[in-house]
Amino acid sequence: MTWLQAKLKYVAHFAYGDALPKDQEREGDFKVFGSNGAYDNYGRANTQAPVIIVGRKGSYGKVNWSDHPCFASDTTFFIDATTTHHHLRWLFYLLQTLNLDQGTDEAAVPGLSRDDAYAKKVFIPPLGEQKAIAHYLDIETAKIDQLIKAKKRLLALLDEKRRALITHAVTRGLNPDVPMRDSGVEWIGEIPKHWEILPLRRILQTMDYGISESVGSEGNIAVLRMGDVDEGEISYDNVGFVDDVDHDLILKANDLLFNRTNSLDKIGKVAIFRNNFLFPVSFASYLVRMRCNDSVIPEYLNYLLNSLPVLTWAKSNALPAIGQVNLNPNRYSYIKIPIPPIEEQLNITEYIQTNTKKIKKLCLSSEETIKLLQERRTSLITAAVTGQIKIT
Known part of the structure; x- marks a missing residue:
């Protein structure tokens, strides 16, 4: 290979973008690009x-x-x-290999x-080879991108299947031949005749707000925040810590x-909360703890409250705030939900766990x-772009 090697500064000039005027309407035929891609028009x-x-x-x-002015x-x-003065599409691919996302946090x-x-030093092929490399990569990466797109579509379909399975199980049960009745709640529809419709507060011992203290990177007690709660499970990747918390606000x-x-x-x-963390765990004030009474299995209620009808209700009853929304816990406690007998809750929970594990396995493979x-x-x-494969 006889390609020249030079610093990137001799290959291209990085021109600064401009501030988007705030007092002008966001209309027009030209896309506005930020660091993460197009997000507006001008x-x-x-x-x-x-x-x-x-x-x-x-x-x-x-x-x-x-491909268009922006x-x-x-x-x-x-x-x-x-x-x-180099071929732009070749340069587009070259820049993707330079780890530019490893910038500075200083x-x-x-x-x-x-x-x-x-x-950064780069290899510079002749202009004709730059064009050939860009053409080759356009074709080959498009093939890979189509395969990735198909797999992502499969993931979306699997997620839809998982959600539908859970929603059907917690609102219709597992017996397709059971007599049904109108629940009296429009967004729930029909439920098995022997099920109850109860406000959430009737099946809870307590609802408690979390702590408002600032958290740090060290301490004796882990504190869960709003970003740590999602899809029925808790993530401990970004928990904060405090030194002391009222014992009543330690999770069980x-x-x-x-x-x-x-x-x-x-x-x-x-x-x-499955009590599977190394530290005692509390929770921040943006979260509310619910502790169940004997009429409901917590695992079942977890599935029910994360089902599509309940989450849709939650979104429709949330009030907008600056950059986020709020759902009043007292209002939430009055949401009417379907409650089957305990034995049926156990069967539904086991059914959901068995079938969602199968779906999860397919998701992990994809x-x-x-x-x-x-x-x-x-x-x-x-x-x-480094000449390891010959392209003509």
């Missing part, structure tokens, strides 16, 4: 076409492409025909340093937590395939 462009947009702040280092915002750099807002990017196994304050897509979501395809895509681009 009446004029500040680039030529085609153009590469590189994230500078926020999702820094992310490399985007536009408005590159002030959180981005851009590269078009005015800032490089500034108040982490970002990509232009000088750091300029210092089978306590349920619901999001009373969060984004609209997460409001009302519930998770069950996710692993997506990961391998993404790795294949990255390796292919790297091999092409």
Whole structure:
């Protein structure tokens, strides 16, 4: 291979994007690009076409492409025909191999340093080979992208199947021949005749707000926050800590937590505490703890409260706040829900667990395939732009 090697600064100039005027209407034919891609429209462009947009702040280092003139915002750099004499599509692929997302966290807002990017050394093939490499990668990455898209679609279908399975089980039961009756609740519809409809508060011992103290990275007691509760389970990846908490606010196994304050897509979501963490665990004030009485199995109630009809009700009854929504716990406690006999709750819970495990296994397989395809895509681009494979 006889390709030249040079610093990126001699290959392309990273031009700064512009601040989007706040007092002008967001209308027009030109896409506005931020670090994470297109997010708005505007009446004029500040680039030529085609153009590469590189994230500078926020999702820094992310490399985007536009076939049309666009408005590159002030959180981005851009590269078009005015800032490089090399083939733009080849350069688009080259930039994806340079780990530009490994910027600096030293500034108040982490970002990509232009000088750091300029210092990276790259191989520069002749213009004809640049065009051939870009053409080759357009074809081959499109094939991989189609496979990834198909797998992601399968994941979406599996998730829909999981949600439908849970919703049917907790609102209709498992016996298709059981006599049905009108629940008297429009969004629930018919339920098995022998089931009860009760307000949530009737099946709870207590509902408690969490602590309002600030959390740190060290302490004796872990504190769950609103981002730690999702899809019926608790994540401990980002928990905070405090030194001391009122003993009554320490979670016990089978306590349920619901999001009373969060984004609209997460409001009302519930998770069950399984007492499987190394530290005692409490919870922040944006969460509410629910402790069940003997008329309901916590695992069953966890499935029920995360079912589509209940979450839809929660969203419709949440009140907007700045950047999020709030669901009043007292209002939530009056939601009417279907409650089967205890033995039936056990059977439904076992049925859901058995069948969702099968679905999860299929999801994990698809996710692993997506990961391998993404790795294949990255390796292919790297091999092409570094001359490891001959392309003519």
